[in-house]
Amino acid sequence: MRLSAGSAARLGASWDGRGTNFALFSANAEKVELCLFDGQGRRELERIELPERSEDVWHGYLNDVSPGQLYGYRVHGPYAPERGHRFNANKLLLDPYAKRLAGRLVWSDAHFGYRTGSAREDLSFDRRDNARGMPKAVVVDETFNWGRREIRPNVAWEDTIIYEAHVKGLTQRRHDVSPGWRGTYGGLCAPAMIDHLKKLGVTTIELLPIHGLIDDRVLVERKLANYWGYNTLAFFAPEPRYAQDNALDAFRTTVARLHDAGIEVMLDVVYNHTAEGNHLGPTLSFRGIDNASYYWLNKDNPRYYDDFTGCGSSVNLSHPRVLQMVMDSLRYWVEVCHVDGFRFDLATTLARGPNGYDRNAAFLTAVRQDPVLATVKLVAEPWDLGMGGYQVGAFPSQWSEWNDRYRSAMRRYWSGEGSLIGEVSRRMTASSDLFRHDNRATRASVNHITVHDGFTLADLFSYNDKHNEANGEDNRDGSNDNHSNNCGHEGPTSDAAIVALRRQLRKNQLACLFLAQGTPLLLAGDEVGNSQNGNNNAYCQDNETGWVNWDNLGKQGDDLTDFVSHMTALRRRFAQLRCQRWLSGRRKDGSYGVLWLTPAAEEMQEADWNFPEGRFLAFVLGPMEQGQPPIFIVLNAAPEEIAFKLPEMPEYKNWQQVLNTTEAVQSPTRLASGAATSAPPRSVLAFAGTA
Known part of the structure; x- marks a missing residue:
């Protein structure tokens, strides 16, 4: 028998050496069809109705399906947006548990569950098949040869120095990285890059999102891209655009080589929303599988979404199966890919319940007791855009948090504002006013001056105003509250006095970052004066604006790599800078x-x-x-x-x-x-x- 019931125990496509088990959660579906595709993903070869439903999991086992098989799902059920249901079996859907992706989304109106342009908007129904333009999931063999000597660095929190970087942007303009590896996972572990990280003294590289993502249609039409990657569609699959072939194995190879160098790998993860957007967004995966389960819907009118994220919708982790997916994803990246920690984008959304943020929310409780996640670093971005979303200092003791109060105080102080010494004293000593409770240690405060979102360090002292015109939003996007100081001239200048002052202020900020108690985070490129030409929201700039410019590397005066190295050495020398006691x-x-x-x-x-x-x-x-x-x-x-x-x-x-x-x-x-x-x-x- 080719098709049998299989098991509901493990979601996704699981190859056991003989065949593959397929299992998909949907509480409100009426039928689920598995669609198998040819090797190019262009032709649908078969549709197979999953034969069993165990509670809310649809499943089946095919004994002739092996790794490399491309597949997707069509899910049948009511199309009733006014009741929160958006099933449309004409739409091929990506498996939420896809471990590897084949192909990229080719935008067309067929990806929408409703007829675009209809006066009834999403209350209308579209019957076009979107399969040809959809990325497909790939059945994988999860085994990987890590080598007998692979040792995870396990850097103690007190010794941790984080370096935030974008996979492509870090090496795309790095001339001492082989051209074939620039901008890829492999570029991260190129000898020149590892040597640079070791020289800086950083212990942990934190990568902007690498989960499978989608470029927004509006950006594609502007000839831009969702460069930062905060538009996730696949929580288990490494984004293929950063690999030459097999993204999963390419990423694991990079992790292994960074571990060999003693460098940890953290991932910036985006579980708070997906690429499907608001009620007028496309139907690509979760929306068509079980919209009412995966997303927070407005309780008064479930046609619409509760949007705590500013991205159109919010993932509902109070639902046990949605929570399971996120927990399964986190464990997968730790156990199968050996990552060392996570930074959670808009983490407040993950801990929301019916009454808002809850320190005892299901997600935080699940993380607290999970033995796999107990071994890795967990960092929250402790805010979202919903009511009561700002929660700096309010996460449980297992967590560290991005401390934007440190960023704001130190920017204001070194930009020339007076009467801040009380505030600065608290920020230099790990912000006890925010984090000293529930037996938390000083590492709870992740101190940073700059991150991907906002001015670079060079731009912080070169521009008073943002210059985001290239984003195509009439300079309306990005923060207006930067606490920057252009030192007397907006943008680049040849004035020697201004150039010297800017360099001095950069050094002061870096010095404070490494002298402050808490956990320091350095933005990639700040050590070499990388500029984004005043763009403080380069999320869509997959070009020289968004990529790190290494031209200053090795240039006396412009390159502060040696200065950062000196500061990290001081941090190692003086234990009181790394003290975990208040x-x-x-x-x-x-x-x-x-x-x-x-x-x-x-x-x-x-x-x-x-x-x-x-x-x-x-x-x-x-x-x-x-x-x-x-x-x-x-x-x-x-x-x-x-x-x-x-x-x-x-x-x-x-x-x-x-x-x-x-x-x-x-x-x-x-x-x-x-x-x-x-x-x-x-x-x-x-x-x-x-x-």
Whole structure:
């Protein structure tokens, strides 16, 4: 018998060495047909009705289907948008559990479940077959030779330094990467790229979304693309555009080689919405499989979606089968692809229930008890666009979070705004006001100045205004709240004084990032002054605007790679910068975690914190263990030199300078305790106590 009932136990297409089991969840379907295609995905060879339904899982086993087979589904059921159902068996649908994709979406009106242009909009019904223009799922053999010596880095949280990068954008313009590997998974582990990451001192590369994605039709019509990848359709399949052949094996090979170099791999994952958009979007997968289960629908009118994401719809993880899909996806990337962690886009949406964000939501509870996910790093982007969506500091103890309060405070401070020293002091010590609860550690705060979304570090000090005209949205897109400072000229300039000031401010931001407690995140390209020409929303720029420009690499003055390397070395040297315990001030026995000092080296009082327009902040982080030195840090954001005294501590007779951001080459100047010196305008200094 070729076709048998098979099993409902494992969703997706599962090859067991003899045949393939197909299983698809749909609570509201009336019939499910499996469609098999030829090797090019152009011709539908067979339609096979799945013979069994076990509760809400439709399944069947074919003993003559092996890896490489292309397939999709047609799902029958009511087309009743007003009741939340959008079944249309004329539409070929991608398996939500597809492990590999063949072909790319070719846009046409046939991909819509309704007749585009109809006066009834999505209440009409379209009978065109869209199969020819749909990507197909591929049956895979999940086995992979990782090698007997493959060892996962397992970098401790306190040692973690994250480097956020785009697979294509990181190496597309990197001339020391072989042309055939530029812009691919393989380019990430090219010898030149690994050498660069090691030199920087980063431990973990965080990749912008690599899940199978779709380019929005409106972008394709503008000859643009969904470059960043936040338009997911396949939560289990690596995006094929970054591979020369088999994307799954190409990605796993890259992970193995990065692991060999001691570098972790994290994935930016987008489970909060899909590429299907709002009620007028296409029917590509989830919408046609079981719209009422997969998405949050408006309770008063289920024709429409609750949109917490700004992308038209929101995935409903309060549904147990949808939650299962996300958990299965996460475990798959850990167990089958050996990734080391995840950054969750718009994570608040994942933890929403009927009453909004819930710290005890099903998703957070499932993650908390999962033994596989207990071994990896979990980072939340702790907000979405819905009511009550801003939840910085509100995630459970297992999580770290992007700390946009750090970003905002440090941008404002180094852009010249005064009266921020209290705020800056909290951000430099892991933001205890946000994260010190529920036994959370300082690593909960993921500190960043720049990420993919917004200005690059070079643009932060080159532009006062965004310049997003190339996106085709009349410069309306992207944030208007950048806290940037063009240093007196908008855009590129040959003025030597402005160029020097911009470089100095970049160094100050980088210095603070690595001197701050918490987990630092560096945006790829910031070390070499990469610019996006003032575009602060380059999501659709799959071109030289969005790709990292490495032309400054190796150029004296422009390339800050050596400076970043120096800062990561300081971070490794001083354990108190990596401390996972929250700091205290002066204790009863005279010991301390942190001392905040005035320019006269006296401990700060209330009046000192309220100094009008204050821009000077100095503090000592005490040694963690016997024999370790303290570190004295000085931040001077004032445009003038400020005199100060070095702290007097009986056990430390001298202070050795380990950082001065105004110096091109760091000099190990040694000064006596209590000595008078000065902080240059707009500078960061650091000193190590010596006997």
